[in-house]
Amino acid sequence: MTTPFVFDMTNREALIQSLCSYFGLSEEQVEDFVLMNEDVSLELFCQTYDIVEEQLNRPALYIASYHSTTNMDRCASIQTLGLLNLRETIRQDTPLARYLRERGVMFDLDNKTVCCHGNVFDLRKKHVGVVDSRNRAKDFVAYKLYEDHQINGFLCTDDVLDYGGYVNLRPEFLMNVAELFKDSRLESDWKRDPKRQAYVLKYIAPLSDYNPSTFSIHREVVAQKSPEEVEEMKVQGLLTTALRTLFNSMVWGTVSEDISYLNGDAVVPPQNIIQIYTAESYTTFNETAW
Structure with missing residues (x-):
């Protein structure tokens, strides 16, 4: 070998x-x-x-690469499951998947739908031209899940924690979900959780x-x-x-x-x-x- x-x-x-x-x-x-x-x-x-x-x-x-993340379980799920792409993170038993379920956000990744408290969105249809804020948010959620779901990192950088998007405070995907369901708490609750910590993985x-x-x-x-x-x-x-x-x-x-x-x-x-x-x-x- x-x-x-x-x-x-x-x-x-x-x-x-x-x-x-x-x-x-x-x-x-x-x-x-x-x-x-x-x-x-x-x-x-x-x-x-x-x-x-x-x-x-x-x-x-x-x-080798660096990756910035944040979670409430001291990286226990990462040490068990590894570092997952976004789709697998939602599919598996991870802090993000549990967080979304606890707040009523349910993804059907195979059928490409998402629902929250009775509001159901079809993620297959992409809007073109002028769209309202909700459909734009829906398109972003679909894009993140089905086109931009890969693991991103840094071969090198001056400071991983300085990267835009505030991924050291919460998963960036929560911003898109919060915009889709017009509920800022879906994003802010993660930031305010006293167990939340930021980590850099190599x-x-x-x-x-x-x-x-x-x-x-x-x-x-x-x-x-x-x-x-x-x-x-x-x-x-x-x-x-x-x-x-x-x-x-x-x-x-x-x-x-x-x-x-x-x-x-x-x-x-x-x-x-x-x-x-x-x-x-x-x-x-x-x-x-x-």
Whole structure:
């Protein structure tokens, strides 16, 4: 069995070590390339250190990401079920699923309906043109469940907790549900729950589970390539992002915000969640991450 290789660019030390191990280079070689070149392209990096194309691809390549979440069970369900996409989170016995049921919000994911206290909405019909606020909210709920339900994270970022959408306060999906049923308590009750805590998860997932859009590979390009070619492009995109991120950190003192997207049906099993931070412990660690 091939030993998995974990490429981690969530902090500078991990990023340097990942590049060193991936290419069999020293820290000095990696840092010298970044500090001595304005062009830190993957092509120039390979030319500088005589890296041939065959060395770029590794079997069993895993990539680390961060994910921000909030729950009331101290991540107990995550440690049991893993990190789930939105549809599975609603389908399984999770804090979000229980929270919605307790407030009368019932989803029939297979038949694409949602109801709350007698109000039933068909999520199959998408409105076009000018729509009122309720139908717009319904379309957002449907979009989140059936098109945008994947696990999102960060390959790297200055601060996970600063990301917009206030996902460290409540699941963003609750905002859409609250707008649909015109009941702000569906969102605010979660924020006010004294047991609610914010967490940052660090997880690993195989390259094949990462959507090509993570590496700026557009659908039109994917449609024209074989699966093998797409995987090779994802590796090149990862390494290109890694070199750019290290350059920005070491030369400019800035950190890119590179969002990662898993494929729609992908989940992260419990054993691939390698660290669970409270908001406080993550903030302490992140002070010296870059």
